[in-house]
Amino acid sequence: MxxxxxxxxxxxxxxxxxxxxxxxxxxxxxxxxxxxxxxxxxxxxxxxxxxxxxxxxxxxxxxxxxxxxxxxxxxxxxxxxxxxxxxxxxxxSLESLLKCEHKYWSRLVQREVIAEYIPRFTAFDPFDVQALQHIGEAGLYFPFFVKPIKSSGSRLGFRIESPEDFSYAVARLCEGIGTISEPFNYVLEHANLPDGVRSVDGGHCMAEEIIGGWQCTVEGYVFQGDVVPYGIVDSIRYPQVLSFFSYRYPSRLPSSIQTRMQELTRQVMAHIGYDNAAFNIEYFWDEVQDRIWLLEINTRIAQSHCDLFEKVDGVSHQQVTVDLALGQLPDMPYRQGAFKVAAKFFYRVFFVDATVSKVPSIEEIETLQRAFPGTFIAVQVDVGTRLSSLPEQDSYSFALAYVWMGADDDVALEENYARLAEQLHFEFDDIVG
Known part of the structure; x- marks a missing residue:
């Protein structure tokens, strides 16, 4: 060959x-x-x-x-x-991709087939002084969540509890949205968009009903029209905040809920017309109401999950991306990895801001990785880094390091991370609490 x-x-x-x-x-x-x-x-x-x-x-x-x-x-x-x-x-196609990535268009398309699984939503212009009034007229009331039409990670996403919260969020959105809206609008110019979508460009935002519960991500692909979900990863947050604590694979959701999410995934991706590419869909399962919510669709594998699939299934799910691009049915193994469970942990601080004065040395990192076989630690800051300068952070905390680990069961995984985290030493100056 x-x-x-x-x-x-x-x-x-x-x-x-x-x-x-x-x-x-x-x-x-x-x-x-x-x-x-x-x-x-x-x-x-x-x-x-x-x-x-x-x-x-x-x-x-x-x-x-x-x-x-x-x-x-x-x-x-x-x-x-x-x-x-x-x-x-x-x-x-570009249009099928934008039906996922343009958050307003995506909700419109989702509503056509799975309306009962999505929250109430509306688009708004953050530069419009009457934006909050228009949101109320659309049937959304406190609390609700706002984010850009084209969001990136958790950046510029805010939970709104009051008019003061909304004012603060809008100020931040108006300040920062241009870095995404301008390049995203360039992409939109190349697409065939419905009139109701074309008028809602990358400078707009979404307001959505608050949804929550057990969060997870269904990783999948479409090959020649066949939608295939192949793995579910749990997204675990720190208590009482929006910041992620870890991604864990495989999911511990009840099997019936996993099956229903896979069915919804097949239904919505087929309706969108997405084909010959990888994707993932983030869901919530509200355990109290026994209700599933679709949070958002991403048009790629989750890079954060690559190591998890390699540890548990035997190869990174980049396998899916490459095989599809070559016109091949993905050759993704199942449960052939060295570990039964795996996670990516986010080592965070919850400051408003600070300057990093000390980070773990290369030798300290290598010692920890040897102490916990299969572990990989990626420090995200250097001495002198001002935390507020870090890109792609959520609005409530800063990730200082990512830690990928594997184990034979969930208890060992969490205990090993707790032991490792105690030995990751950072120091700070000019802390703003």
């Missing part, structure tokens, strides 16, 4: 190593397109310029281009259909 050339947007060395462990990787040559620093750890996305430079690089490649893939959220996810269309490689 001849070597197949797979271009990866924003490829870094950590993910190159993961990709080289995929099934069939001996027959693939992975190439980076667009430097990882342009899509990691930044909130500036000159998407038109990035697309132009990517196109130039790809046109200069003298061999066949067999696939163009990515494993990240905005701007990578929205760039892929444009690049793939220009070079004749496989991807879902």
């Amino acid at each position: 001849s070597v197949r050339n797979v271009f990866v947007v924003g490829l870094d060395e950590h993910n190159r190593k993961r990709l080289e462990h995929l099934r069939g990787a001996e027959n693939y040559q992975f190439h980076g397109v667009i430097e990882p620093t342009e899509v990691y750890d930044t909130e500036i996305f000159p998407i038109e310029d990035m697309l132009a430079r990517a196109e130039t690089q790809l046109k200069e490649f003298s061999e066949p281009i067999d696939a163009i893939v990515g494993y990240m959220d905005f701007p990578v996810s929205t760039m892929l259909p444009l690049l793939c269309e220009r070079f004749g490689t496989r991807s879902t």
Whole structure:
């Protein structure tokens, strides 16, 4: 078999190593397109310029281009259909992708088939001084949640309990929304949008009824029209706050709830017309009301889950992304990994702001990773880092480190992390509580 050339947007060395462990990787040559620093750890996305430079690089490649893939959220996810269309490689259509990523359009489409599983919602312009009144006229009252039409992680998401909360959130949204709205609007210009969606551009926001419960993510893909959910990961939050504590795989949800979520996933993704690409859907299960809520649809695998699938199933679910882009049915193993359970933990501080004065040394990190086999620790700050400068944070805390661990059961997993966390030492100056 001849070597197949797979271009990866924003490829870094950590993910190159993961990709080289995929099934069939001996027959693939992975190439980076667009430097990882342009899509990691930044909130500036000159998407038109990035697309132009990517196109130039790809046109200069003298061999066949067999696939163009990515494993990240905005701007990578929205760039892929444009690049793939220009070079004749496989991807879902731009319109089907935007029916997931444009949060207002996505809710409209979801309402057509699974209305009882989504919250009340409306779009609003954060620069409109009467925005709060319009939200009330749409039937939404305190408390509710607001976020940009094109959100990225938990950034610029706020729970609104009062007019004062709304004023604070709108000020933050007006200040920061342009970094996403301008590049997202460039993508929207290339799509065939309904009139009711085109008028709600990337500078708008969503207000939604508060939903909650046991949160999880259904990872799935569509291959030649067949929707396949293949794994469910639990998302566990710190008590009483919106910040994530860990992602855990496999899910501990009741099997009947997992089955129902898989059915809803098949129903909504088929209706959207999404095809030949990976996705994931975030859900809540309200245990008290025994009710399932669909939170949002993402048009990629969750990169945070790659190590979890590798630990439990035997290979990163980047396998799905690459196989689909090459026109192959994904060759994803099941429960062939070294661990029964795995998690990504978020080591956080709940300051308003601070400056980092001490971080664990490389030697300390390596010692901890050896003490807990299979563990990988990724420190997210350096000495001198001002926490408020960190990109892609939620509105309530700062993640100082990510810790991926595996174990034979959930009790051992949580105990091992607690022991490790006690030995991760950070110090701070200029703390704003």
